[in-house]
């Protein structure tokens with residue numbers, strides 16, 4: 213990058229927040245996919261005005277701008293594949309306002325999701341979206357990917373909590389979208405358009421979030437299924453029993469074994485599947501609900517249903533669930549991680565089809581995820597140096613996506629498209645959907661400087 217541009221960036225944010233050494237640039241070159249693209253410079257702004265000034269320079273000079281939160285994304289969204297400026301938002305991490313009366317929080321995008329949850333829970337309030345990465349990922353990254361998480365089953369995903377936001381557009385102007393009220397319908401819904409746009413339409417600099425009252429009580433159960441088919445049938449039966457758990461998580465045997473090897477939590481590795489089920493609400497209703505769910509599981513073939521007695525037991529169940537992603541890193545060097553979603557009643561069908569695909573392509577596929585949403589994380593464990601196996605994995609991914617769409621599902625429930633799924637989106641959006649998406653991108657970003665090469 214030209215020296216005079218680096219100098220201009222330093223003039224905006226100060227020397228210590230512009231980094232151009234090889235070490236610094238490499239640190240911001242990858243995300244959780246393990247793929248890489250090295251930025252020319254890393255800049256850490258502190259205010260929306262700084263972001264605006266940086267983007268104006270980039271727009272004038274036609275330099276790519278790649279917004280970045282914690283870099284925990286699973287689709288390569290924050291990787292600077294065309295170089296340019298890695299715009300790291302983690303220094304904009306304040307809780308600007310907590311309006312308890314109206315149950316609204318206003319936050320900067322770099323705030324870590326868990327930190328926000330802790331802050332609001334101190335006041336008896338609740339921010340439900342809980343990606344398993346919540347201790348590291350940022351609210352801005354969650355907004356840009358429309359992150360989900362285990363609680364999406366009952367509470368929805370990030371977009372359901374974003375009332376309004378500010379974003380710096382590719383020409384450097386600041387858009388104030390949406391509201392700071394419980395509702396509002398003035399004009400097109402630009403807030404929702406920005407949410408899930410993966411940093412391709414602008415840089416989110418402020419977010420107004422809806423909060424809920426903190427549930428009084430939580431009950432958590434772990435159900436052990438000797439047969440995987442029974443576990444997937446239990447998912448449909450629980451939903452059909454008119455109880456809406458806050459979480460209904462699934463782990464297949466490979467996921468259980470992998471976690472057990474990693475953290476030695478005493479999980480039953482002989483079981484073909486586990487379901488982690490959580491309900492929340494008032495004291496009396498949660499007791500009734502967890503008992504009913506336990507009965508459904510037992511009637512469907514669970515050999516054991518353990519209900520956590522206290523917070524420590526609950527935490528140890530969740531620790532096992534949250535350890536899956538890091539544990540997978542220990543069983544193979546490369547993980548191809550998909551997050552397909554099917555209608556809930558099709559979970560048994562997709563599980564059967566995944567098993568069949570794994571057998572036919574001779575691949576180690578580990579499945580876990582938010583089964584209550586029909587959202588499964590399908591992990592093909594491989595080694596990118598093994599070109600023959602990678603070819604089989606690639607064909608298996610195409611078949612997994614076709615099966616998902618055939619069952620009425622979507623190729624991504626929460627991780628987004630980034631660079632890893634862009635070649636498949638036409639199968640879901642169709643020609644018209646792609647054309648409209650391209651036109652929207654051109655309106656916002658005619659010179660394609662904002663996170664180029666992502667989604668489309």
Ligand SMILES: Cc1cc2nc3c(=O)[nH]c(=O)nc-3n(C[C@H](O)[C@H](O)[C@H](O)COP(=O)(O)OP(=O)(O)OC[C@H]3O[C@@H](n4cnc5c(N)ncnc54)[C@H](O)[C@@H]3O)c2cc1C
Nearest residue numbers: 281282283284285289344350352353354356359360411416
């Ligand atoms: C162990 C693990 C578990 C996970 N579990 C879940 C899960 O349960 N549910 C789930 O949905 N995801 C999950 N993820 C994926 C990931 O954590 C989410 O996608 C998260 O929302 C990314 O946040 P981030 O701050 O790391 O963003 P990054 O990875 O830095 O960026 C993600 C995308 O957002 C854009 N972006 C970031 N900040 C901004 C901004 N301020 N303005 C505009 N664009 C921006 C980037 O350009 C990129 O396209 C998991 C990841 C890991 C590693």
